[in-house]
Amino acid sequence: MNSWIAFWNILKKDIRNYYLKPPNISWGIIFPLSWTLMQLIGTPQAGLDSIRGLLPGLMGMSILFGTTSMLAVTITFERRGRSFERLLIAPISMTTMVLAKISGAIIFGVSIAFSPLLFAAFLTELSGINWGVAIISILLMAVTSTLLGFAIAVSSKEVFEAQTYSNFFRFPMLFLSGLFLPIEKLPVFLRPVSYCLPLTYGVDMLNGAIMHTGYMNVWLSLTVLIGFGVLLFYFCQWNIKRKWIL
């Protein structure tokens, strides 16, 4: 019960304070939105179906940028002002603390993920989507991307540094996770890298749900994504203890 009060208030504070902070606006909102618009508007009118084909990639990209930039902001601002120490000395478990910190970013990422859908709804027909699978994959992509962002944030001191480090990961991931280029079109030596990235599995699931062209088995993807989530969750806690409790 006590942990729940702390959890809820940390989440509420993060949403209020950081969703509209400039670094989050630029990388978490403006960037994915403009990329989305560029792709949707740039698509020739002839293939309305191809708009639908773009959706999984655009949604994956929005989630990736939305979650990682929000996470970087919530962690690094508080590390710099040292208010983060308050969370470390509060009588709440590390698990509760990490869950509270990532929830704000996950909710943000999931909301941003719906923006491409919203735009596409004006341009094309969106029937026949398997919403169950779509929502599960969106959620799992948000969780794994957030935790990946967390791992990066633990290693950086400044907000801009976290955003820069994130970009080292985010941009290659755009191309390696099958967001816009199918993995089969990647050079052979890059393909193993693709299979080490959680986003690959999430986007494949989403492709299955929206285009019915999933490449891998849904259950396999699901298992791998959950595996990534659990692993990263413990890695983050271990890393915080190692790096921030000197």
Place this chain on the structure above:
Amino acid sequence: MGIVSVRNLKKEYGDFTAVDGISFDIEQGEIFGFLGPNGAGKTTTINMLIGLCRPTAGTIFIDGIDSIKDIKKAQSIMGVVADESNLYDEMDGYDNLCFCASLYGMRKAEREKRAKELLEWFGLKNAGRRPFRAYSKGMRRKLTIAAGIIHKPKILFLDEPTTGIDVESARQIRSLILDLKRQGTTVFLTTHYIEDAQRICDRIAFIVNGKIVKSGTVEELMENAEKEHIIKLTLNDNANGIKAELQRHFPTIRIEAEEGNTCFISSPERIALSPLLQYLDKKGISVFEAKEMRPTLEDVFVKVTGIEVNKLHKEKEGGKK
């Protein structure tokens, strides 16, 4: 065993030893102070007690809890005020206090009542709706202290509560700390202001280079020093010129000359002044003033640690960002 009991606590960073095997106890309801220069290991010690830093060796018991094993349990009875005022810039004073209370599981109604109470008590009522980033240094310090006690901790850790703020705010903070003590809170504070330590601490430990070099109540610390009698003389002539001769003539008392016309004479016995004055008179030197000096805690500190006190403050204020 006190409410805080520390034994052989040690912290090494690589091959540098920041805290070197210290032991101390804090009794329930007292104000215990760590007094020491920059880099002595004060913050490191606090951080080990509150769970922000892992000890290399040693044991810590807080209210009977082995806090190295079960830090989260110990943290629920602690309040912490860090050496920097570390609240959330984006939020106003009131929200900051309510948020901090929520971390300790306090319910909404209770949080809000307590936050209002504290804003009032700290004289920040009118600033309650202003964002923290717009607070002055002294206001920031006060709000940070308020945030540290909002959940009524049994024991409060204060790292340099009065550094870098004006005399009046420092006085207010001292009286707030004494109020807390009256309400039964145990306080552990660090400072490098000797007056702070002397005015509010029940017991003081001098810490230098990671070691406690002396500790006790103010009376205990002063005990040896008070056995010394010191008299300050103001002459009409340069005191240095006469020093050697005077010392030869009065071997039982110690004579120290300062720049200018003052000199200090000291002795374990009470000093009979008339022979001295007569001697000086014969030499054609007049004595304008003779003043008995009561030794201060400052003198004891300088004697024990070999650190000049004024140097201690200057470095600190210049050195802080």
